[in-house]
Amino acid sequence: GEDVEQSLFLSVREGDSSVINCTYTDSSSTYLYWYKQEPGAGLQLLTYIFSNMDMKQDQRLTVLLNKKDKHLSLRIADTQTGDSAIYFCAETHTGGFKTIFGAGTRLFVKA
Amino acid sequence: KAGVTQTPRYLIKTRGQQVTLSCSPISGHRSVSWYQQTPGQGLQFLFEYFSETQRNKGNFPGRFSGRQFSNSRSEMNVSTLELGDSALYLCASQKGQGGTEAFFGQGTRLTVV
Numbered sequence: 001g002e003d004v005e006q007s008l009f010l011s012v013r014e015g016d017s018s019v020i021n022c023t024y025t026d027s028s029s030t031y032l033y034w035y036k037q038e039p040g041a042g043l044q045l046l047t048y049i050f051s052n053m054d055m056k057q058d059q060r061l062t063v064l065l066n067k068k069d070k071h072l073s074l075r076i077a078d079t080q081t082g083d084s085a086i087y088f089c090a091e092t093h094t095g096g097f098k099t100i101f102g103a104g105t106r107l108f109v110k111a
Numbered sequence: 112k113a114g115v116t117q118t119p120r121y122l123i124k125t126r127g128q129q130v131t132l133s134c135s136p137i138s139g140h141r142s143v144s145w146y147q148q149t150p151g152q153g154l155q156f157l158f159e160y161f162s163e164t165q166r167n168k169g170n171f172p173g174r175f176s177g178r179q180f181s182n183s184r185s186e187m188n189v190s191t192l193e194l195g196d197s198a199l200y201l202c203a204s205q206k207g208q209g210g211t212e213a214f215f216g217q218g219t220r221l222t223v224v
Contacts, residue, residue: 033213035215041217042115042201042215042216042217042218043201043203043215044215045212045213045214048212088154097142097159097161097166097167098144098159098167098169099144099203099213100156101146101153101154101156102153103153103154104153104154
């Protein structure tokens with residue numbers, strides 16, 4: 001079946017690193033994404049990783065993929081108050097024609 | 112280039128009415144997906160259209176329907192509205208086949224009273 005699970009809340013102090021975790025069930029997933037949603041806005045793609053990769057780094061963002069455990073994580077270095085938002089993990093596979101989203105992790109950044 | 116445009120941004124309807132929401136994808140994108148976002152259920156997939164054909168459908172009742180036009184613009188319709196249909200409806204635009212980056216619109220916030 002298709003399912004993507006995330007923890008619902010994460011609270012960190014400004015300047016610390018945040019790690020948001022996600023597990024998925026579809027072993028045929030080809031693309032795995034992290035989206036950010038700020039209040040009143042749509043979803044913004046932060047980064048994505050192909051299933052044949054195990055790590056991707058983009059400035060303050062690091063994505064780690066463990067295919068064996070079907071576990072995806074997003075690390076935000078030097079977290080800022082502007083990073084406070086809901087972060088969605090999502091997966092899709094070629095030919096599936098739909099993207100499955102997790103419930104979202106609400107990140108609180110304390111000054 | 113222009114992003115994904117959803118209209119209207121906000122809508123208030125009463126129970127039993129019907130509503131039509133519109134989505135204009137990014138120019139050149141042929142795939143449009145619709146999602147319902149509620150606090151309790153998160154983001155739920157409604158359906159996906161590509162070149163005017165519905166390729167996949169989520170687990171929603173038949174009151175939810177959609178279509179796509181030859182210019183790739185898409186509409187979704189909800190008939191006989193219920194209070195539980197109150198949600199943010201998001202549209203996502205992709206170039207083509209599933210598995211490519213999806214760009215989202217700002218959404219239409221529907222409130223059913």
